[in-house]
Amino acid sequence: MIKDRSEALMRSKWFMPVFCLTLGVVVLAAGWLGGQLGVGLFGLVVMAAFGLVILLLTRHNETIRGLTTGRDERFAQIDLKATAVAGSVLILTVIVAWLVEVARGHSGQPYDWLGAIGGLAYVAAIALFRWRG
Amino acid sequence: MKNQVRTLRTQRSLAQGQLADAMGVSRQTINSIENERYTPSLPLAMALARYFGVTVEEMFDDQGP
Numbered sequence: 572m573i574k575d576r577s578e579a580l581m582r583s584k585w586f587m588p589v590f591c592l593t594l595g596v597v598v599l600a601a602g603w604l605g606g607q608l609g610v611g612l613f614g615l616v617v618m619a620a621f622g623l624v625i626l627l628l629t630r631h632n633e634t635i636r637g638l639t640t641g642r643d644e645r646f647a648q649i650d651l652k653a654t655a656v657a658g659s660v661l662i663l664t665v666i667v668a669w670l671v672e673v674a675r676g677h678s679g680q681p682y683d684w685l686g687a688i689g690g691l692a693y694v695a696a697i698a699l700f701r702w703r704g
Numbered sequence: 705m706k707n708q709v710r711t712l713r714t715q716r717s718l719a720q721g722q723l724a725d726a727m728g729v730s731r732q733t734i735n736s737i738e739n740e741r742y743t744p745s746l747p748l749a750m751a752l753a754r755y756f757g758v759t760v761e762e763m764f765d766d767q768g769p
Contacts, residue, residue, distance in 0.1 A: 633732050643729035644745050
């Protein structure tokens with residue numbers, strides 16, 4: 572019941588635009604707290620524009636529709652592969668950045684703990700999915 | 705994977721969109737299955753076979769070249 576409700580919510584064409592707008596407001600709040608209101612406002616405008624583009628293109632573009640209302644099993648598989656690629660690129664980037672920082676004689680911060688989180692998350696996910704069968 | 709989805713669909717004069725609606729997937733997913741770019745999950749394969757009144761083995765051929 573709760574799962575059905577949350578799936579219905581995520582399949583709404585308004586979910587992603589509202590999510591983008593909410594994220595923009597969070598960026599604005601972070602910028603305001605950090606004394607960088609301009610950066611926060613820029614973030615809000617970019618996220619709001621992105622949400623608007625998604626809302627307008629949902630009907631006409633399968634990729635956008637897959638991100639919003641039309642996620643079927645094929646798109647779920649595409650999403651899974653895309654997430655794996657993005658995660659791999661991110662982890663590789665963190666490792667390379669850490670190596671560059673160490674080679675420059677620095678401590679490797681903050682890439683060391685970012686890499687550690689990535690590695691631990693991967694191992695934890697493997698263990699969890701193996702346990703769940 | 706080779707399959708008979710397009711043949712069975714056209715025999716019944718169904719558009720890809722109509723079959724997609726009946727299966728609860730996108731038209732592009734039906735198109736990808738017909739063009740052997742996407743292998744459906746077991747539940748979708750069974751739903752397709754049930755919809756056309758054939759067995760999964762009759763609809764999908766995993767022994768092909």
